[in-house]
Amino acid sequence: MGPQLLRTESPDQTAPKGRILLVGIGPGSVDHMTHRARAAIAEADVVVGYVTYIKLVADLLEGKEVVRKGMTEELDRAVSALAAARQGKTVALISSGDAGVYGMAGPTYEVLFEAGWTPDDAVQVEIIPGASALNACAALVGAPLTHDFCAISLSDLLTPWPVIARRLNAAAAADFVVALYNPKSGRRTRQIVEAQRLFLAHRRADTPVAIVKSAYRRRQNIDFRTLETLCEADIGMLSTVLIGNSNTVLRHGLMVTPRGYANKYDLQDGGGARAGEKAGRSLSTGLDGWLAGVLADHASGVSAADLAQRHRLPLDYILATLAEPSAPDAEEVTQDTE
Amino acid sequence: MGPQLLRTESPDQTAPKGRILLVGIGPGSVDHMTHRARAAIAEADVVVGYVTYIKLVADLLEGKEVVRKGMTEELDRAVSALAAARQGKTVALISSGDAGVYGMAGPTYEVLFEAGWTPDDAVQVEIIPGASALNACAALVGAPLTHDFCAISLSDLLTPWPVIARRLNAAAAADFVVALYNPKSGRRTRQIVEAQRLFLAHRRADTPVAIVKSAYRRRQNIDFRTLETLCEADIGMLSTVLIGNSNTVLRHGLMVTPRGYANKYDLQDGGGARAGEKAGRSLSTGLDGWLAGVLADHASGVSAADLAQRHRLPLDYILATLAEPSAPDAEEVTQDTE
Numbered sequence: 001m002g003p004q005l006l007r008t009e010s011p012d013q014t015a016p017k018g019r020i021l022l023v024g025i026g027p028g029s030v031d032h033m034t035h036r037a038r039a040a041i042a043e044a045d046v047v048v049g050y051v052t053y054i055k056l057v058a059d060l061l062e063g064k065e066v067v068r069k070g071m072t073e074e075l076d077r078a079v080s081a082l083a084a085a086r087q088g089k090t091v092a093l094i095s096s097g098d099a100g101v102y103g104m105a106g107p108t109y110e111v112l113f114e115a116g117w118t119p120d121d122a123v124q125v126e127i128i129p130g131a132s133a134l135n136a137c138a139a140l141v142g143a144p145l146t147h148d149f150c151a152i153s154l155s156d157l158l159t160p161w162p163v164i165a166r167r168l169n170a171a172a173a174a175d176f177v178v179a180l181y182n183p184k185s186g187r188r189t190r191q192i193v194e195a196q197r198l199f200l201a202h203r204r205a206d207t208p209v210a211i212v213k214s215a216y217r218r219r220q221n222i223d224f225r226t227l228e229t230l231c232e233a234d235i236g237m238l239s240t241v242l243i244g245n246s247n248t249v250l251r252h253g254l255m256v257t258p259r260g261y262a263n264k265y266d267l268q269d270g271g272g273a274r275a276g277e278k279a280g281r282s283l284s285t286g287l288d289g290w291l292a293g294v295l296a297d298h299a300s301g302v303s304a305a306d307l308a309q310r311h312r313l314p315l316d317y318i319l320a321t322l323a324e325p326s327a328p329d330a331e332e333v334t335q336d337t338e
Numbered sequence: 339m340g341p342q343l344l345r346t347e348s349p350d351q352t353a354p355k356g357r358i359l360l361v362g363i364g365p366g367s368v369d370h371m372t373h374r375a376r377a378a379i380a381e382a383d384v385v386v387g388y389v390t391y392i393k394l395v396a397d398l399l400e401g402k403e404v405v406r407k408g409m410t411e412e413l414d415r416a417v418s419a420l421a422a423a424r425q426g427k428t429v430a431l432i433s434s435g436d437a438g439v440y441g442m443a444g445p446t447y448e449v450l451f452e453a454g455w456t457p458d459d460a461v462q463v464e465i466i467p468g469a470s471a472l473n474a475c476a477a478l479v480g481a482p483l484t485h486d487f488c489a490i491s492l493s494d495l496l497t498p499w500p501v502i503a504r505r506l507n508a509a510a511a512a513d514f515v516v517a518l519y520n521p522k523s524g525r526r527t528r529q530i531v532e533a534q535r536l537f538l539a540h541r542r543a544d545t546p547v548a549i550v551k552s553a554y555r556r557r558q559n560i561d562f563r564t565l566e567t568l569c570e571a572d573i574g575m576l577s578t579v580l581i582g583n584s585n586t587v588l589r590h591g592l593m594v595t596p597r598g599y600a601n602k603y604d605l606q607d608g609g610g611a612r613a614g615e616k617a618g619r620s621l622s623t624g625l626d627g628w629l630a631g632v633l634a635d636h637a638s639g640v641s642a643a644d645l646a647q648r649h650r651l652p653l654d655y656i657l658a659t660l661a662e663p664s665a666p667d668a669e670e671v672t673q674d675t676e
């Protein structure tokens with residue numbers, strides 16, 4: 001592999017106009033591919049991808065040059081794509097899910113930049129987004145991603161473990177729903193155990209967890225567990241692990257994270273806003289209400305350090321907040337549609 | 339609104355078999371809609387959605403009953419869908435992006451559960467995933483989501499501000515790429531300023547930021563900024579804000595987060611693995627290597643507290659790690675494809 005061999009010092013106006021199409025094919029069923037993804041593969045002279053993903057689009061490949069690569073050969077795939085595009089060909093680089101999420105978009109731009117490519121180059125690049133594994137898996141298990149979430153890859157092939165562990169710890173502490181990509185392989189078996197350990201320090205043992213294998217593919221399998229029994233599940237390279245936040249429930253075989261309507265509306269009794277809350281407005285504990293409360297508490301003698309501890313926020317942030325003028329009266333702001 | 343009025347105590351075998359299809363239409367251009375999303379709308383007798391999203395699928399609505407709702411009427415939309423499905427109709431509930439990501443999947447299940455619905459009910463539910471705003475915006479700006487990322491909504495209409503602030507702080511500290519949903523509205527203007535403040539405590543002022551408005555729609559606009567100048571940008575209800583991690587670069591008008599190949603391979607000099615690293619294997623600073631290092635440091639007298647501080651990880655985690663038997667020799671594990 002040698003991306004530097006392809007380096008060009010300036011755009012060559014006579015170069016043939018090739019294209020690299022970075023295609024996210026979605027979960028893998030043709031039904032869940034976008035029109036543009038399908039059209040991009042149809043337009044391509046050459047299709048490059050990991051052998052498993054190439055199989056998923058087998059019925060779209062007739063008459064095309066197909067380059068099948070191994071799992072860890074992302075840079076090779078990008079170099080092959082650039083070489084073919086330099087010859088004026090249209091190349092579809094296939095990623096499962098979304099090309100931008102742990103997909104080929106990143107490594108391809110890294111190789112292109114290294115090769116001296118710029119957007120003015122004869123080779124044009126287009127990224128075609130798709131539903132990533134987290135979107136597909138969520139759709140199959142219920143509605144786990146209805147609130148703030150993180151995607152974290154447990155693969156340490158390119159990322160030092162402390163970086164991964166700090167992210168796991170931060171996500172667990174701040175109550176994000178989490179999707180774990182690349183949770184386990186034949187060789188990497190302890191990462192998921194460490195992830196579980198970091199989460200159990202912050203979340204209840206019975207926090208709902210879903211392990212989804214081969215979403216929307218032939219061997220699809222969904223296994224509901226709890227954080228405590230997560231590691232007993234069959235987890236492999238085709239699995240995504242979804243860990244709920246502190247409010248996520250498993251009910252009737254569906255994993256659902258409440259959006260927060262119960263914070264504002266009385267769902268049991270007609271759906272009206274609770275006392276002190278207004279439909280279509282920030283919560284009474286939203287930013288303005290919270291700021292007013294913090295200022296009042298401080299005025300009545302609560303120290304900034306105590307406020308930081310009470311709200312589990314950095315002291316510097318509390319100090320900066322206290323130093324700001326108080327929030328404008330929300331009623332005076334022009335109404336908008338939200 | 340009264341979901342409880344629809345409650346049924348047990349599945350009624352004679353009830354008409356209606357369906358609720360929770361459709362994620364992707365960013366909004368028909369090209370980026372999946373085949374299944376399009377088919378679901380075609381199958382529907384009734385289409386329910388926020389008025390702006392209904393407009394995006396206007397050409398698919400001929401002959402259908404269309405129910406247009408306001409922005410904050412998510413529960414009403416779900417109640418309307420359930421009422422129509424109870425009459426045996428097929429109802430498509432439209433979300434932009436992915437139905438599961440801040441979309442209608444969550445509120446719909448909340449309303450269904452409240453109404454006594456179970457998966458055995460005559461009304462069947464299907465969620466059709468799509469590319470969310472973060473996938474679409476990422477595809478337009480380069481490859482910002484190539485490494486671990488978070489999605490955080492700045493709307494405090496249903497979420498207390500300290501919850502949002504803690505997540506912003508955790509994401510910033512643990513070096514996640516972050517996508518901010520609902521960053522600002524006519525009424526909510528200070529949330530984005532607070533988010534910037536929390537990020538600047540952890541990230542460089544020149545961290546690349548992209549503000550993407552109406553991705554893949556008629557008024558699409560992309561504005562590249564830095565963390566320092568973020569708040570000078572035109573940000574509204576149709577904007578998504580992408581904040582890079584500490585390695586993200588803006589180069590030739592493209593925002594790219596390196597995947598980490600440079601940690602392992604010498605991209606400048608032929609692409610071979612760096613000294614001490616092996617292609618297709620965990621990094622030397624991956625879990626096994628890191629564990630070995632921590633154990634060795636501890637054996638040579640470094641305290642657990644010092645190790646926790648050095649690696650910015652919880653002391654309890656370091657103590658648990660030190661208490662585990664050492665990692666198995668990776669060479670003895672059966673080889674797999676990763």
